[in-house]
Amino acid sequence: MCGFTGFIGNTDNEFKVLKEMMDRIVHRGPDSSGKFVEDGVALGFRRLSIIDLEAGSQPIYNEDESIVLIFNGEIYNFIELREDLVARGHVFKTHTDSEVLIHGYEEYGTDLVGKLRGMFAFVIWDRSEKKLFAARDMFGIKPFYYAQMNGTLLFGSEIKSLIPHPHFLKEFNENALKPYLTFQYPVMNETFFKGVYKLPSAHYMTFEKGHVEIKRYWSPKFKPSNQPLEELVDEIDDVVRDSVIAHQISDVKLGSFLSSGVDSSYVAALVKPDKTFTVGFSDENFSEIDNAKELSNELGIQNISEILDADTCFSKLPEIQYMMDEPHSNPSIVPLYFLAELASNHVTVVLSGEGADELFGGYEDYKTAPALKKYKKISRLIRKPLGVVAKWMPEMKGKNFLIKGGLPVEDWFIGQAKIFSEEEATGIVNSDYSKSLKVKEIVKPIYDQVKHEDDVTKMQYLDLHLWLVDDILLKADKMSMAHSIELRVPFLDKDVMATASKIPSKYRVNHINTKYAFRLAAGRALPKKSANRKKIGFPVPIRHWIRTDKYYQEIKQYFTGNAATIFFNQAKIVALLEEHYQGKKNNGRKVWTIFMFLVWYKVYFESDSLPFVETNSDQIKQLTKI
Incomplete structure (x- = not known):
């Protein structure tokens, strides 16, 4: 829907500073802007018009203008909330969903966030109490960053919006690099910019008299039901259909992303938009366009697709990393950037299938292979020591089998990405960057909340808190908003979660399939082939x-450049690149993870300036010219 930024603290030229901050995120809201500035408090808003196109501009105030709001997202149950608030005497000035937050805060206080169904990040400033209240949605669909620097609280939808403030201290966080090399995404609450933090999903923040306080307001819980499978499948289909309807509220054109997977296919089949959008690559086995077109034809929908090439993708890598704010090496960010660009030529809102895997058990890692099941029948007294020894063995066939068969899930599962092992990451970074949190310290607080659950639930719980928030949803938000379109994710809905939590693990993952019960529900809207198609991801x-000379040479320039010598053992990372280029090993993901970090660092720390207005490729190319 939009983006916001702001600060609390005495600032010279506060109107000018706020405008510069807002200009950094004009891509999030090109339709209009709004400001509130008073006594050292500045709130800035950029609007992408979706609901109530005429009267929905922000900031929005309550009746006596004692409370002011800036908000990013959509509240899908705003009509019910509005009716309740009107009945309690509140007077509304607009028909936008945003206004229920203002009156809801007046009526319910901090309990407001528990009543919301939607995706959101917002800031409310109470002018009478001199108090800020901010919150982020339960799944972390919308981003929220904050920092306290030089006596000023800074906050915004994107980190880049904080940088123009004169009190912002741009400093690299040396503790962020090593975990990133393992997870492929920024996994900690403190970002790659020292002193800049993410407000965690399902948390709210208050700021009063210089003090920040953060509290959790919701936590996912799995409570399996004894209901018959058919009854559970009915509930899944009912709640998904209801959520998809709720997520279609819009006063602008709406479409759907479509891969060959069951998740986006289910959404597209229920929405039946005029258009679906798909991208792929010409390389064999790296495109889902044919499957997407086939389903679209069956549904009577126009599928718009684009085949990407390497030159086009490499030319946009600096811009992609700029838009992401922090280094991110999930390769799927690249096609997602172009998919959003393709859709933006036709619609303003798109629905997509993110979240179904985490809620309903969709990843292959959640399955136990038949051979592993047999192995686990051997006494644990034998399996455990073999698993411990295997952890320290070099990469070889059978290593993961022994680890998974002998050690508890907490000791080996860290989510859907594991690029470098902790030992490998420590071995390639210079000593100043090797002292960050250990992987175990990052995952343990999450696992501690589900100590007594089964392994499938433990893995889903970890993915809900790390992978989903900081990889899947972060790239979905940043890449869609880079092209001024709003991406909605109907599976990540509080009512859908309530149903998903009831599904026993045997109906989430079993010997037949992943997302077993979910696929049965999807089969009521889809051809059988689409409902049961194996997950491909975004290949x-x-x-x-990297084995093409042109791109090998480009990557090698980064690996042998000055920045690489600051962070890495240069000989080791060049060796990784050479092994891959020569076909001796498949180091592709490891090379890409280092490469993406160096591209990001060049954009944010080696360039003399950053664009203050809408980013375009010419600006980025100029900034990152080698």
């Missing part, structure tokens, strides 16, 4: 690109 041929 990107990076391993082939």
Whole structure:
């Protein structure tokens, strides 16, 4: 819907500073802007018009203007909330969903966030109490960053919006690099910019008299039901259909992203928009366009697609990393950037299938292979020591089998990405960057909340808190908003979660399939082939690109450049690149993870300036010219 930024603290030229901050995120809201500035408090808003196009501009005030709001997202149950608030005497000035937050805060206080159904990040400033209240949605669909620097609280939808403030201290966080090399995404609450933090999903923040306080307001819980499978499948289909309807509220054109997977296919089949959008690569096995077109034809929908090439993708890598704010090496960010660009030529809102895997058990890692099941029948007294020894063995066939068969899930599962092992990451970074949190210290607080659950639930719980928030949803928000479109994710809905939590693990993952009960529900809207198609993800041929001389040479320039010597053992990372280029090993993901970090660092720390207005490729190319 939009983006916001702001600060609390005495600032010279506060109107000018706020405008510069807002200009950094004009891509999030090109339709209009709004400001509130008073006594050292500044709130800035950029609007992408979706609901109540005429009267929905922000900031929004209550009746006596004692409370002011800036908000990013959509509240899907705003009509019910509005009716309750009107009945309690509140007077509304607009028909936008945003206004229920103002009156809801007046009526319910901090309990407001527990009543919301939607995706959101917002800031409310109480002018009478001199108090800020801010919150982020339960799944972390919308981002929220904050920092306290030089006596000023800074906050915004994107980190780049904080940088123009004169009190902002741009400093690299040396503790962020090593965990990133393992997870492929920024996994800690403190970002790659020292002193800049993410407000965690399902948390709210208050700021009063210089003090920040953060509290959790919701936590996912799995409570399996004894209901018959057919009854559970009925509930899944009912709640998904209801959520998809709720997520279609819009006064602008709406479409749907479509891969060959069951998740986006289910959404597209229920929405039946005029258009679906798909991208792929010409490389064999790296495109889902044919499957997407086939389903679209069956549904009577126009599928608009684009085939991407390596030159186009490489030319946009600096801009992609700029838009992401922090280094992010999930290769799927690249096609997602172009998919959002493709859709933006036709619609303003798109629905997508993110979240179904985490809620309903969709990843292959959640399955136990038949051979592993047999192995686990052997006494744990034998399996455990073999698993412990295997953890310290070099990469070889059978290593993961022994680890998974002998050690508890908490000791080996860290989510859907594991690029470098902790030992490998420590071995390639210079000593100043090796002292960050250990992987175990990052995952343990999450696992501690589900000590007594089964392994499938533990893995889903970890993915809900790390992978979903900081990889899947972060890239979905940043890449869609880079092209001024709003991405909605109907599976990540509080009512859908309530149903998903009832599904026993045997109906989430079993010997037949992942997302077993979910696929049965999807089969009521989809052809059987689409409902049961194996998950592909968003395949990107990076391993082939890196073995092409042109891109190998480009990456090598980064690996042998000055920045690489600051952070890495240069000989080791060049060796990784050479092994891959020569076909001796498949180091593609490892090389790409280092490469993306160095591209990001060049954009944010080696360039003399950053664009203050809407980013375009010419600006980025100029900033990152080698």
